Amino acid sequence: MSPTKKDVVTLPFDFTEIDAIVNARSLAIVGASAKPVKFGSLFTASQLTYGFSGPVYLVNPGESEIMGRKVYPDLRSLPEVPDLVCSTIPAHRSMDILRDCAGLGVKGVIIMAAGFREIGEGGEALEQEALRLAREGGFRIVGPNCFGIYNPRNRLTLLPGHDFSSTPGNVAFISQSGGFSVHVGRQCKTLGIDFSAIISYGNGADLDETDLVRYFTADPQTEIIAGYLEGASDGRLFMQALKEAAVHKTVVLWKVGKSESSARAVISHTGSLAGSAAIWQGMLRQSGVIEVSGVDELCDVLLALKHLGRKPGRRLMLCGGGGGLGTYAADLAEEAGLEVPSLADDSLARLREILNTPGAAVGNPLDIGAPLIHLPVFEAAMRKAAVNPSTDILVFDVALNFAYGLGGEEGLNAAMDMLIHMGQESGKPVVVVLYSRAIGSEDIFFEEVLRRLQTRLLEGGVLVYPSMPRAIRALALVNA
């Protein structure tokens, strides 16, 4: 199965065409509905709830009013030609809509429905027809088989709708998977990572990964381009685009379809050709792209990039309450290509004076003994550790239940505020590994404490990871 796009006409990259879609000023929803569990109703509700900034026109010949708004029978009846049309109706019924769009002169159409080239021959013919109509009418297509666009500036919202960030940010995320576009958006929201845009582009029949990477390379709002990719319409062109992007921006890619069975899955998901794993890996490395795997790892790297940027330094100062924790962390760090250098002589001497109890073990890793010892001792020790000249980043492991048992939430807050302050004072980044191993009925309570601490730390500029392996992996990747 070859990409359908080339069988019609591959258009040269045009920033303004894509920009007119992403920053659409008016929107029509075809298939707008109030019936539950329909794409049309989910999308309608989300655009109206999260407040698309321009006019939203609802189109459905079988409805007259939805959520108190007038519904038009077709696109030709609208009072103006919308910039963007979002089609939420099934594949076989979409062609009539595209013909209307061609006649009216809209700028772009998002086709959400599946049932195109990913299902085989019949669907491939439909996709070809859609492309021909787009070329005739001079509009561009996002999708099909996608969740659309999230843009915090015009408040255009993905299906199913969520408001992922409070303010426009500098991360663009493009994704062939609709599900992952939402997962990444959700997870980043809890981490305080803001987007310039998220685009779920599905089959990428018209606007594809190459177009979107070029667009965000040129977009002044975007500093980090992240992507979930199953294949590329044109590998050579895409690689050129990535290399160009990596000169100006940080690029983070999650490429799937590396195994035989997942390559099969890629074809039936978005009809893409996955390509050889080894070739992809080599190409990504050459282009200076950070390669990740999974939603968690992608978000972990975005968090590290937000607070640390690229190549913040490989030398870790590992601290925690408990000898096993530090030993394990040191193993993970060195396996990942990071360093855990011995402490500078001065740091060693001073920390030995501060931590003079049998439970503590002074060195790197640094075991402070009890998870949160007497707060003034904790403060003095952490202050010294944060500025140790042989290390770049301080990593502190907080086993929440232990720490909570000794200091309560008040004690934890005070200790975390000290870490925030030390990060600011020393000018060196602080990373906290924060997790709960609660049991039984305590569970939800500890989850609540954990979320509050996480928010406190992130707002104070301290990175938070839920496990040591994830923290170490993220630090290794941004240093790669």
Next chain:
Amino acid sequence: MSPTKKDVVTLPFDFTEIDAIVNARSLAIVGASAKPVKFGSLFTASQLTYGFSGPVYLVNPGESEIMGRKVYPDLRSLPEVPDLVCSTIPAHRSMDILRDCAGLGVKGVIIMAAGFREIGEGGEALEQEALRLAREGGFRIVGPNCFGIYNPRNRLTLLPGHDFSSTPGNVAFISQSGGFSVHVGRQCKTLGIDFSAIISYGNGADLDETDLVRYFTADPQTEIIAGYLEGASDGRLFMQALKEAAVHKTVVLWKVGKSESSARAVISHTGSLAGSAAIWQGMLRQSGVIEVSGVDELCDVLLALKHLGRKPGRRLMLCGGGGGLGTYAADLAEEAGLEVPSLADDSLARLREILNTPGAAVGNPLDIGAPLIHLPVFEAAMRKAAVNPSTDILVFDVALNFAYGLGGEEGLNAAMDMLIHMGQESGKPVVVVLYSRAIGSEDIFFEEVLRRLQTRLLEGGVLVYPSMPRAIRALALVNA
């Protein structure tokens, strides 16, 4: 720094000596206290709260009553000689206690305090002295620098005390780290994994990893021996013990101290010699041991062993709602040495009839389209997938928030009950990957739903993992 043990007398392994400690019928707590944040008070409270099954004698010359109980000034004043003495007082004050123990004829002493060989010369001399007193008095030492013993049968409890399981189980966990002995106990409790015993043995000055592995090899309650290890007193003896253990039991080991910096940390944590990483890895593989890394991975493997046993089959049937999820899972599975075979012809044909919507993609991985489609369709599809003859284990991915949005908790419960039923009906294991990507104020609510679903599934015999990488890794390890 060489292990101190050999400088005194290495005793031959004796099952009954260790058994008398683990199954102690009476207990004295030296340093019993009611003052908060003292080892003595934590340990006293936990033994009394969780109800050690025999008499508990509190010893402290400075107290007369704690929690309504008489406190004795010293061990010699007790009305009987206790089987086990737990010393919670600092290292330098422990020797007097050990002299008393030698005179009285107790069977074992747990020394919790740090400040022995792990701090260097002065501590090493103390450790030697403790061993000499133990040999003189004919008792054995657990520790020093440890959290002691958890035994669900006599309800002896680790410091800090927790009741990790409701019923005695078949997993023994030995740990040089006190912290990890508690973390693993806590996490296993939420997973329904029950212990025959947990022993935190710290420096292992007297009873060490070799003794404990031999003990649990002979222990009829124990079927799985798990361990967190920093080094071994005698590598050759330990390897013999492991090989012997692996003939009769399943052995799972987490060995740290593989890197230069972590080997340094091991010395200052428990005074062990970590040894070469490559040698260890080779030896563990030869002995048939499952090697893991981290609390999460250890518990994930214990969960898989509980429900699937060793070598349950490498051929996975991957199912979920969303094409990206399956593609990613297939990549992970094949990278880990598992298989994702094509569906049998009959399964393929029947599933195509059942899942005839554009959003679904029939194959392996199987994308059912919407996360939880119409329940009768879901049931029919999963019933067919569960018995597909080309695969051994069905893995179903539940992105909680998506699924919740479509079916609510009632719908999810019904769907999960179907998966439980299908596992029982097909005789093939079912694994659910269950996670939440909630945002903002929904967070805690989704955590609650997630915990309830997890409990429901585990009680129904379905394994639950919080992410696809963790599920795949655990399945690969038990198949290794």
